[in-house]
Amino acid sequence: MAKSFEMTRKDIKTVKKLWHLALKKYVKSVFIAFVFLMLSAGGEAYSLSLLEPIFDSGFIDKNNGALGLISLQIMGVFFLKSLALYAHTYIMGMTGLRATREIQIKVFQKFLGMDMGFFARKNFGTLQTHFGADSKSVDAFLKTFFTKFLKDIITIIFMLGYMIYISPRLSIIIFVLLPAIAYPLARFGKRYRAIFGRSMKKSEEFGSYFHQVLQSIPIVKIYGKEKQEIKRADSYLMQLLELSRKNLRISARSRPTMEVLGGMAISGVLLIGGSQIASGLLTTGELVTFLAMLFACYRPLKSLSNTFVEMQSSMKNAERLLELMDEKTAIFDVKGARVLKTKKANISFENISFRYDEKTSILENISFEVPSGKTVALVGASGGGKSTVMKLLPRFYDVQEGQIKINGTDIRHLTLKSLREHMAFVTQDTMLFEGTIAENIAYGASHNVSQKEIEQAAKYANAHEFILEFEKGYQQPVGEKGGSLSGGQKQRISIARALLKNAPILLLDEATSALDTQSEYVVQQALDKLMTNRTTLVIAHRLSTIIHADKIVVVDRGQIVEEGSHEVLLKKKGYYANLYQMQLKKKK
Numbered sequence: 238m239a240k241s242f243e244m245t246r247k248d249i250k251t252v253k254k255l256w257h258l259a260l261k262k263y264v265k266s267v268f269i270a271f272v273f274l275m276l277s278a279g280g281e282a283y284s285l286s287l288l289e290p291i292f293d294s295g296f297i298d299k300n301n302g303a304l305g306l307i308s309l310q311i312m313g314v315f316f317l318k319s320l321a322l323y324a325h326t327y328i329m330g331m332t333g334l335r336a337t338r339e340i341q342i343k344v345f346q347k348f349l350g351m352d353m354g355f356f357a358r359k360n361f362g363t364l365q366t367h368f369g370a371d372s373k374s375v376d377a378f379l380k381t382f383f384t385k386f387l388k389d390i391i392t393i394i395f396m397l398g399y400m401i402y403i404s405p406r407l408s409i410i411i412f413v414l415l416p417a418i419a420y421p422l423a424r425f426g427k428r429y430r431a432i433f434g435r436s437m438k439k440s441e442e443f444g445s446y447f448h449q450v451l452q453s454i455p456i457v458k459i460y461g462k463e464k465q466e467i468k469r470a471d472s473y474l475m476q477l478l479e480l481s482r483k484n485l486r487i488s489a490r491s492r493p494t495m496e497v498l499g500g501m502a503i504s505g506v507l508l509i510g511g512s513q514i515a516s517g518l519l520t521t522g523e524l525v526t527f528l529a530m531l532f533a534c535y536r537p538l539k540s541l542s543n544t545f546v547e548m549q550s551s552m553k554n555a556e557r558l559l560e561l562m563d564e565k566t567a568i569f570d571v572k573g574a575r576v577l578k579t580k581k582a583n584i585s586f587e588n589i590s591f592r593y594d595e596k597t598s599i600l601e602n603i604s605f606e607v608p609s610g611k612t613v614a615l616v617g618a619s620g621g622g623k624s625t626v627m628k629l630l631p632r633f634y635d636v637q638e639g640q641i642k643i644n645g646t647d648i649r650h651l652t653l654k655s656l657r658e659h660m661a662f663v664t665q666d667t668m669l670f671e672g673t674i675a676e677n678i679a680y681g682a683s684h685n686v687s688q689k690e691i692e693q694a695a696k697y698a699n700a701h702e703f704i705l706e707f708e709k710g711y712q713q714p715v716g717e718k719g720g721s722l723s724g725g726q727k728q729r730i731s732i733a734r735a736l737l738k739n740a741p742i743l744l745l746d747e748a749t750s751a752l753d754t755q756s757e758y759v760v761q762q763a764l765d766k767l768m769t770n771r772t773t774l775v776i777a778h779r780l781s782t783i784i785h786a787d788k789i790v791v792v793d794r795g796q797i798v799e800e801g802s803h804e805v806l807l808k809k810k811g812y813y814a815n816l817y818q819m820q821l822k823k824k825k
Contacts, residue, residue, distance in 0.1 A: 336375040581609040
């Protein structure tokens with residue numbers, strides 16, 4: 238039996254952590270709600286205790302005056318009990334909602350504070366569950382534990398107390414049955430919790446799969462894979478159905494168990510109580526009151542079995558939430574980190590090596606420099622490590638060996654905030670947020686910007702003219718992920734955003750590779766303005782866009798194989814020259 242209650246001890250630890258995480262500041266509200274809960278449960282027990290004088294004084298002794306007085310008491314008790322129940326439900330409900338909001342903010346803050354490796358490990362379904370069901374575990378816990386579970390427990394305690402007062406002998410039956418009730422409850426709860434955990438994991442997998450399919454609808458349709466995806470979805474849903482079936486069996490078995498045990502208790506009380514009335518040890522009113530309280534105990538006991546099983550899901554969610562909150566980011570400010578303050582940035586990569594896991598090496602002993610105000614381009618075959626180099630500079634990841642320095646200082650000794658404040662980023666997959674064009678341009682600024690500044694940035698980015706063509710101009714909504722704009726338009730808004738930030742370091746990750754020739758020309762003009770007097774690291778697929786770079790670094794299989802200007806590298810007739818000639822042939 239002790240083994241069945243192992244999870245209860247674990248629950249206590251979970252509740253303690255939840256208390257410190259989100260409930261401690263609401264201790265007053267929880268206490269007030271608990272007082273009203275006690276009043277409600279006490280009122281229920283008191284109203285049933287009035288049955289004894291109703292039968293003994295009112296019905297048997299035919300005392301009409303006593304009946305009238307008891308009737309008034311019943312009305313008063315039910316009125317006060319209903320008020321207490323309302324107050325408890327409302328206060329506890331609002332406490333749960335406020336605590337949930339606070340936890341969701343903390344979870345969101347946790348997400349934004351984690352390193353990129355965290356997001357590589359967690360799929361979309363898991364993150365969604367953390368923010369949704371896991372964050373709501375406090376509210377679910379309060380509703381199940383305080384509003385249901387604890388109320389039933391307190392009601393039973395009040396009833397038992399009065400039943401012991403009426404007849405200690407009859408009450409022994411209840412104390413014999415309580416362990417018989419607790420044991421199956423613990424076993425059901427433990428099994429339910431284990432299956433619920435598996436069900437949650439499978440739901441997350443399906444959520445990620447579902448998100449992926451919806452994001453790739455054009456691919457699904459063009460390759461005619463609708464039936465295949467329906468089959469995969471059906472497989473996920475069948476597995477979820479099987480897990481739900483197992484939990485349903487556990488839930489369904491808990492109620493009949495309570496029915497059997499309840500029937501045994503009532504039968505035992507009737508047999509023993511009847512003999513005690515015959516021998517004058519009990520009055521009819523006392524037996525009726527005892528039976529009424531036993532029936533009243535039976536209802537919360539039945540409810541208790543369902544609530545206890547229900548609590549296991551909220552406890553499982555809470556455990557996962559606490560595991561998330563205990564996770565540490567791999568990227569953080571070291572003690573004594575300096576604040577970077579500069580308008581000119583000289584970047585040096587010194588013998589850096591990097592791997593995402595212990596087995597696969599991505600970069601090996603890379604060294605090169607990006608002088609202040611100059612442009613250095615990274616070129617090479619896909620998968621060679623170019624994008625990884627760029628991810629290391631803003632410390633999305635940290636190198637395992639070597640150093641990356643800005644003006645002679647290892648970037649790991651600079652605060653993350655100040656490091657990233659000195660960088661602007663333009664990528665191939667333009668990231669726009671749902672909102673207006675003006676809001677997306679202003680997103681890059683560290684201060685409240687004026688409409689004039691927004692428009693100036695748009696003009697430099699060759700975006701002003703097409704923006705004015707929209708019905709709402711700068712207040713035009715861009716749609717989800719900028720869906721209402723063309724690729725070239727999105728890219729120019731992204732450049733305007735980078736211009737408005739006015740950072741000394743510029744990172745360009747294949748910023749024009751997804752554009753047609755005409756859009757590329759316009760965007761490249763905007764990029765040329767953006768790159769002026771900035772330390773720029775650029776990844777380019779189309780070599781024609783970087784022929785004027787101050788230096789080109791050729792990366793292949795995680796190593797630098799060539800380095801120099803466009804003209805110097807062509808003369809070498811090596812890797813770069815071959816790559817350039819291949820692109821010229823394709824263009825022709």
